[in-house]
Amino acid sequence: MSLNADGAPRRRRGKELENALLDAAWAELTERGYDEFAIDRVATRAGTSRAVLYRRWPGKQDLVRAAVEHNTGEGPAIAPDTGSLRGDVVALLRQTNERRRTLVTVLMTRLGGFYRASGTTLADLAEAGAGDSIMHEVLDRAIERGEVEPGQVSDRIMQLPLHLFRYEALMTLRPVPEQAIEEIVDTIFLPLVHGNR
Amino acid sequence: MSLNADGAPRRRRGKELENALLDAAWAELTERGYDEFAIDRVATRAGTSRAVLYRRWPGKQDLVRAAVEHNTGEGPAIAPDTGSLRGDVVALLRQTNERRRTLVTVLMTRLGGFYRASGTTLADLAEAGAGDSIMHEVLDRAIERGEVEPGQVSDRIMQLPLHLFRYEALMTLRPVPEQAIEEIVDTIFLPLVHGNR
DNA sequence: TATTTGAGATACAGACTGTATCTTATACCA
DNA sequence: TGGTATAAGATACAGTCTGTATCTCAAATA
Numbered sequence: 001m002s003l004n005a006d007g008a009p010r011r012r013r014g015k016e017l018e019n020a021l022l023d024a025a026w027a028e029l030t031e032r033g034y035d036e037f038a039i040d041r042v043a044t045r046a047g048t049s050r051a052v053l054y055r056r057w058p059g060k061q062d063l064v065r066a067a068v069e070h071n072t073g074e075g076p077a078i079a080p081d082t083g084s085l086r087g088d089v090v091a092l093l094r095q096t097n098e099r100r101r102t103l104v105t106v107l108m109t110r111l112g113g114f115y116r117a118s119g120t121t122l123a124d125l126a127e128a129g130a131g132d133s134i135m136h137e138v139l140d141r142a143i144e145r146g147e148v149e150p151g152q153v154s155d156r157i158m159q160l161p162l163h164l165f166r167y168e169a170l171m172t173l174r175p176v177p178e179q180a181i182e183e184i185v186d187t188i189f190l191p192l193v194h195g196n197r
Numbered sequence: 198m199s200l201n202a203d204g205a206p207r208r209r210r211g212k213e214l215e216n217a218l219l220d221a222a223w224a225e226l227t228e229r230g231y232d233e234f235a236i237d238r239v240a241t242r243a244g245t246s247r248a249v250l251y252r253r254w255p256g257k258q259d260l261v262r263a264a265v266e267h268n269t270g271e272g273p274a275i276a277p278d279t280g281s282l283r284g285d286v287v288a289l290l291r292q293t294n295e296r297r298r299t300l301v302t303v304l305m306t307r308l309g310g311f312y313r314a315s316g317t318t319l320a321d322l323a324e325a326g327a328g329d330s331i332m333h334e335v336l337d338r339a340i341e342r343g344e345v346e347p348g349q350v351s352d353r354i355m356q357l358p359l360h361l362f363r364y365e366a367l368m369t370l371r372p373v374p375e376q377a378i379e380e381i382v383d384t385i386f387l388p389l390v391h392g393n394r
Numbered sequence: 395t396a397t398t399t400g401a402g403a404t405a406c407a408g409a410c411t412g413t414a415t416c417t418t419a420t421a422c423c424a
Numbered sequence: 425t426g427g428t429a430t431a432a433g434a435t436a437c438a439g440t441c442t443g444t445a446t447c448t449c450a451a452a453t454a
Contacts, residue, residue: 011419011432035258040410049433054412061232079331085339085390086382092331093362093378134276134289142282156380164357165290167364181290183353185283191389193282208401208450237441246402251443 021046021053025067037064135159153193161189217243218250222264234261332356350390358386 012020024046028037039060043050057063080091135158142148164184168176209217221243225234236257240247254260277288332355339345361381365373 013420013430013432017432038410039412047433049435050410050412051414051434052432055431059412079334081338084342085335085344086387088335088338089332089358089382089386090378092335093358093373093381094375096359096362135286137276138282138285138289141278141285145280145282147282154380154384156377157385160361160385161286161290162293163364164360165293167360167367169293170364170367176290178291180353181287183351184290185286187351188354188357188389189286190283191392192385195388210399210401210451214401235441236443244402246404247441247443248403248445249401252400256443 017048017052018056019070021048021056022067022070025063026071029064029067034064039063135162148193152195157189157192160192161185164188214245214249215253216267218245218253219264219267222260223268226261226264231261236260332359345390349392354386354389357389358382361385 021042025037025042028042028045032041037060039050039053042063043053046052053063057066078095080088080095082088082091139148139153139158143150161184165176165181168180218239222234222239225239225242229238234257236247236250239260240250243249250260254263275292277285277292279285279288336345336350336355340347358381362373362378365377
């Protein structure tokens, strides 16, 4: 039970209490991760009892969700206007970097335990699925055939098709449609490799 | 306890038992998801007791990891050799599509509960961080300025910088370095938009 | 056949969940 | 200002799951 400075019992209500609860939940989430997140501990941390939490959120996932929303809502992003396309896009990415908190924190809380436990990262798992070295092999053969000039293709461009493919697979959690595969290769990868010949 | 056809008690050992355990774990994982995954239930499903599981894996996460590896290991991917760069890359992506199981299943088991609970997908979260519509706005202004010809930039290319950025952020769970941002914009996005002028 | 290994059963303490019930501080209203 | 309604906070309960420990006995090995 929370006490006043003079030791009298004190009862928070409404928004004040709710904020304290969500802040405590958020702290637990970021400190211990989703796997070890317990309503019990949130209540203790907030200096109240579990009943108060259950009165507001039916279960763990609802509370987690509320805590994430409460602590990451930052309003919509604003389109930068620097006067040039390059400047705008660079500014947009920089801005996203700062606002990245939302997504990354959610992912960390969800994946953190698994990462720690397995010593694996998302990138390792992707790597295991289709090693980036394979693109090296493919490119080397293209160079041998004279399709591509040696040293012309940066690492980032070389990995581009796989990265875009995986991004799409991750976002949709579905097989990537054939049409998307061909679009990636024909309108993005090959033009970059061949310098729009 | 497992029984023989004639009702005599029967004890599996070694690989036979281990496969049964991992199959049971996998079934629990795919049917109920990571959140509800319980060693208890795996043991029951495999027709044995928890002690047998704890003898092999120290805890839940280790068992989950082993089950994922056991049920998705398909050996290393083979570099396709179709005789052209385009053919090779398309084949590689198609092949990855079929092998995608590993990554997607791991993610589903990790994120599935959250998705169900929140009604949010990874794409929604990404979208909330920096709406794709912003790139539209940026591009529109570039067209007004005469930097870009109208109708020249496909949706996929328009979203390319954000997608590559997010892919990198997701994989590393770190801020994307300034140098990577500029590389994405200067060596990939702008060349595609301007047709390598 | 004797010995070793480890499967399978069971019991335990502890943590956490979700529900229910009680007292009482606080807000609101007559 | 005093009475009443609301909900905070405490507590108790049954149930599930965890991780550990201990026991018996089936099966592999020598």
